[in-house]
Amino acid sequence: MSQRVKMKLNICYCLLLFYRPCDTTADLPHTVLEEKQMAVLSCPHSVDGDVVWSKRTEGQDYKILTIRGDTEIKDIEDREKRFSSQADKSLVISKVAASDSGRYLCDRQPAVDLTVIPAGTEIERVAEKSSVTLKCRPTVGGSDVPTWRKDAGQTPAGIRIQVSPDTQTMTITDIRHEDSGLYHCGGKPAAYLLVSTAKTSLPLWLPAAGGAVLLVALTLTIGFVWRRLKRREAESTQNDPTYTEIWEPPKTSNETESPYSLLGHSQESRHSLVGTSGNYEDQWNHQGSRNDEYILLQRTNQTISSV
Known part of the structure; x- marks a missing residue:
């Protein structure tokens, strides 16, 4: 081959x-916790041997904790001893703070997104394309219309937003995934909006059928x-000049005699001319073949020539 x-x-x-x-259905889990709560983050895959937990901040991964058997090696300064692990090598963070928000990785693979919000903040879980109404906290008052803003990212605007000064509410329609985040009303946290991506339910047989078709x-x-x-x-083998047939000349009746001999036996000569004393005597033996041979013998000078 x-x-x-x-x-x-x-x-x-x-x-x-x-x-x-x-x-x-392989979406990265998103965990939202209030400050001072405890977070338990699990690896998205089975783990054997050493496990390294890290956190991604501004595109850079920083090691937090390395688990080797029953030993924990901390790669960060942990004076309050907030970081530890469980028997299944999950990462445990006690008394979470806003600074703990971010993406955590287990053995360099994304495991979970963690968001820490102020204590007492309501969490609104909604699906895309739906609508939601957020309310200001009761402590927000005054005659002025409260201002709504989003903690990070761009605050929804346009026809999708309806603000009511009377009820101190904000309604968002046609919700999008980028609307997720912490919303403030009058400078105080009002609610955390967690938008889940709408998923299309597929028949159980469809992945198997697709795999069979691909195979x-x-x-x-x-x-x-x-x-x-x-x-x-x-x-390519047939067209290779290495295998070109070589022409083989036909064999003579007498295999011991070369087919290219200038002189044959007298009986094989079709036309012969023998000369004596300068006078030539013609002796013809013509048989009418296209392969006629003409042999000239001259006693003088003993010259043999072939015409």
């Missing part, structure tokens, strides 16, 4: 090995590539 064929087949086999059905397509592709490459290899 040629190297080209082997390379093509290896590519097809790699596609088969790395095929995995699509996971339509069949890959199998047919491998067969097509195999036949095409074998045909090309056969054609």
